[in-house]
Amino acid sequence: MLDVRRILLFTEVARRGSVTATARALNYTPSAVSQQISRLEAEAGQPLLERHARGVTLTEAGRALAERGQRIERELRAAENELADFAGLRAGTLRIGTFPTVGASLLPQAVIAFRDAHPDVRLAVRSARIAGLWTMLENREIEMSLMWDYDWSRIDREDIVVTPLLDDPPALLVSDRHPLAGRDAASLADFAHDPWITRADHHPVAEALVRGCRAAGFEPHIAYEAHDYQEAQAMVAAGIGVALAPTLALEGIRPGVSVLPLQPPAPVRRILLVRMADHSLTPAALTFAGLLRDTAAARTP
Incomplete structure (x- = not known):
């Protein structure tokens, strides 16, 4: 059977890319780390590392074992936290x-x-x-x-238990100067020719916008990618474009922005x-x- 301590040591070597760096981080000697890795390779019956002057490279078997090692680390951290709960810490x-x-x-x-x-x-x-x-x-x-x-x-x-709490429908944000700003509600199709302000960094709301617009028959023209909803509101108020936002993201609306409830169909998210x-x-x-x-x-x- 593979030694778990050696697997964890090997995982650290894989993470740092160097026996020397691992030894320094764990306060071991490089020779002690190399010896333990060699014993692990003997237990595995195959090489796990390719050693070279600038560090180490994982073999295919080594990459698979390092992934297992990361899972073992997570399980051990979980066990430590559970035991801490039992101990009253x-x-x-x-x-x-x-x-x-x-x-x-x-x-x-x-x-x-x-x-x-x-x-x-x-x-x-x-x-x-x-x-x-x-x-x-x-x-x-x-x-x-x-x-x-x-x-x-x-x-x-x-492996989880999910409790739905509520549905969070999206709303449309438009400038007070937009021709449709006075409406009680609107559809995505009403804004097919408007530029859009969306969320950056592959945010889920960006995907919701694209899916909703495609379902309405058009591809949104993205004029600005914001990193939070306050930034998105600022660009809407400035007239850069219109935006889609979940209702729960609209606790504070800045001056110059009108909120239009979105008519179905709309990409509704569940809060869980x-x-x-x-x-x-x-x-x-x-x-x-x-x-x-x-x-x-x-x-x-």
Whole structure:
């Protein structure tokens, strides 16, 4: 059987690309690291590294083992966090994850209600994008997390429990000077010839915009890629173009911007509460989940 400690050491070598750098980081001698890697290769029955003057290169078998090693690291971190819970090292702390638009809209009311009712429980909230939230959940750094999905990218994993909280429909943002600014509602097709302001860095709302516009029969002309919704609003107010944004992202509308409800069909995202299926929620987490459901229900028309 392969030695787990050697696998973890090998994974560190793979990550750093050098036996010497690994030895220095772990306070070992290079010869000690090389000896352990050689023993691991003997256990594996094949070479895992190709050694050269500037470092090391992984063989195909080495790359596969390094990926396994990274999974082992994640599982060990998760085990350490679970044992810390059992030992009471996190007693009195509720750890949850969120993302920016919900952190600025749905979450604050639940946080206030929880802290008023349970002032002795420390609440630790971590905000991140979806990949970061998954990592924190899998490592047990958080008990549960607020997340989102769309109908073309449903969150569907056997190792999680998903609780839908509410639907978050999009709205159209236009300049007060736009000819359609006074309407009670509008469709994407009404803006087929307008330039669009979207989110940068492959943001999910950018995909929602493209999918929605294509369903309406046109390809959006992108005039600006914003890094947050306040930046998008500023460009809308300046007349650069129109924008699509989830309703929960519109808690604060700047002067010069009009919000038009979007007529169906529209790319609606779901707001979800997610936890790992093999993790039973603590009483504090169960209470907070109930407050989130209440807050979401109060927002549902």
